[in-house]
Amino acid sequence: MxxxxxxxxxxxxxxxxxxxxxxxxxxxxxxxxxxxxxxxxxxxxxxxxxxxxxxxxxxxxxxxxxxxxxxxxxxxxxxxxxxxAPAKPLVLRDDLAVKVHAVDHVDPEPVLAQLAERASTAAAKLALYERTLRELRQDTDEETFLRDGERVGPYLTCLAGCRLERTVHDWCVDTARVLRQRARTGSHP
Amino acid sequence: MxxxxxxxxxxxxxxxxxxxxxxxxxxxxxxxxxxxxxxxxxxxxxxxxxxxxxxxxxxxxxxxxxxxxxxxxxxxxxxxxxxxAPAKPLVLRDDLAVKVHAVDHVDPEPVLAQLAERASTAAAKLALYERTLRELRQDTDEETFLRDGERVGPYLTCLAGCRLERTVHDWCVDTARVLRQRARTGSHP
DNA sequence: ATAGGCATGTAAGCAGTTACATGATTTA
DNA sequence: TAAATCATGTAACTGCTTACATGCCTAT
Structure with a gap:
């Protein structure tokens, strides 16, 4: 299940x-x-x-x-x-990563557009998750909340969400930069 | 498809x-x-x-x-x-995160064990991906390879893998630390 | 007026998982 | 002698996605 x-x-x-x-x-x-x-x-x-x-x-x-x-x-x-029960390994499936894998053999322009879009949705999610964290911990600071708070489960998963979206965002930005530079200098047919 | x-x-x-x-x-x-x-x-x-x-x-x-x-x-x-074609949003499904979400209402011990296991598989994957990166770029340094290399797609996705596994690993370690500390002080029924 | 939010479902199809099936060769 | 690696599949099942269907209320 x-x-x-x-x-x-x-x-x-x-x-x-x-x-x-x-x-x-x-x-x-x-x-x-x-x-x-x-x-x-x-x-x-x-x-x-x-x-x-x-x-x-x-x-x-x-x-x-x-x-x-x-x-x-x-x-x-x-x-x-x-x-x-033993946890099943995390399932990750990403179209965009498949496209980046193939980027040397296909037109990079649409891939760049998709990287930009992914970066901005990741930023939006990050902002949402950070707002959620603030709501969950109310006035307390994070350390105190994690030590003494009654219900930290949702907070911890939300922290995971933040880290993940930040990672995704940064990767998209950095990858787009690399591809744009290569497109400019264009020494790869 | x-x-x-x-x-x-x-x-x-x-x-x-x-x-x-x-x-x-x-x-x-x-x-x-x-x-x-x-x-x-x-x-x-x-x-x-x-x-x-x-x-x-x-x-x-x-x-x-x-x-x-x-x-x-x-x-x-x-x-x-x-x-x-427009990229579908990334699919992520994680049993372990669901368990952490519920951790205030269930026995945290098995969840801690699963966090430790996940952390170590993430570390192993990270090591594997870093080895792959070195193989892909051979003697060149990363910056040069990304600028002048012929085929950077697999390198870029492998970089994503590294960042992701590092994020997963760190989250597991930090989450486990929080839960262990709470178990020790035990002021939450 | 029209778009968006609230609110709940059904049906068909496709994708992914689990279990089963086989068999030779190499390594411990 | 047992376990791991190489090598390829079939069948049944479950879970997920896409498309369809309805209808009222609120805000612009």
Whole structure:
């Protein structure tokens, strides 16, 4: 199973509707797991069938009703079991890296454009994650929060997100610089 | 399509058999794309059917025969088309990050063990990638190689691998330190 | 008015994973 | 003698992506 546990972990933070989870998983925060909305609705239905979560209907005025989901005891137990099972290696798949690998044999212009775009989305994500960190730790400084805070899990994964996006951003910028310089001097057919 | 282009890009480096590609894709070097052997044999068959690669049989003594694959003109054209199409966002999925997200609600011991393991595999990959970089640039220094080298694509993606593994490694070490300290002082039920 | 946000799903198809299957040769 | 390396596949299953479908409310 896969998405399953990411959803359970997300529900540790409180009640969520499918729509709300979709937004969280769209950015990929909180879980290092991307998922499309349709996938979430499907997974939530399965999780409820299996008794790992329960949904309660919330009637709303002026907007569609929604269902908020909470972890059950069985859900928490399943998370516990998952956490102590051996971790699968991280899955990374990147189109852009494949393109850079091939850059000596194809037109570098579109690749440069894509590197610039990736750099700017990484910068945007970084800013978002840094805002999230500030919200999580409130007035406390980071060191104190990590030592005494009650719930540091989401903070730690968000830190991972920051580092990752910074790495991605810097790599894109540096790689683009190399390719642009080569295009200028142009001594490679 | 997905694996497809990663395989085509890998074949820019020369002829490969399914078995050889499997080793490359198992580590994930060269392409930022992991793939299991079975997947590769399947994909190679499809690519040959579609005329993007051609295989030639190599008869061997003392070991099984193999088939080496090369890009065709159509294959290179397909790569060119792929490189200029908009890049899909990078896909990242990580069990371990999900576990860290949940670490305040589950037993941290097994998570610590998994962080240590991840840190050491990241260090091993880093060492491997650094060796690869040295092989690629031979005697030249990095700056010169990136300016004047003929084929920098694989070098640039390998640099990305280095940065990524370093980021992963450091995050695991730092996260483990935070969690160990919390376990010692133990003021959080 | 139109775009965007809220809110939930179904269906079909493709990609990726896990398990199974085989067999010779080299190294420890 | 056992384990690792070379070498190639098939089959079943699960999970993920893409496309489709609906409809109200709010803000510009």
């Amino acid at each position: 896969a998405l399953r546990h990411a959803v359970l972990a997300a529900l540790l933070d409180g009640e969520y509707s499918g729509y709300q989870l979709a937004k969280v998983f769209d950015v990929g925060v909180a879980n290092f797991w991307y998922a499309a909305p349709q996938q979430l609705y499907g997974e939530l239905a399965k999780l409820e069938r299996d008794g790992l979560i329960t949904g309660r209907q919330v009637i709303q005025r002026h907007r569609p009703n929604k269902r908020l989901f909470t972890l059950t005891g069985a859900g928490v137990a399943e998370l516990e079991r998952f956490a102590s | 997905a694996l497809r282009h990663a395989v085509l890009a890998a074949l820019l480096d020369g002829e490969y058999s399914g078995y050889q590609l499997a080793k490359v894709f198992d580590v994930g070097v060269a392409n930022f794309w992991y793939a299991a052997p079975q997947q590769l044999y399947g994909e190679l068959a499809k690519l040959e059917r579609d005329g993007l690669i051609t295989g030639r049989q190599v008869i061997q003594r003392h070991r099984p025969n193999k088939r080496l694959f090369t890009l065709t003109g159509a294959g290179v054209a397909e790569l060119e088309r792929f490189a200029s």
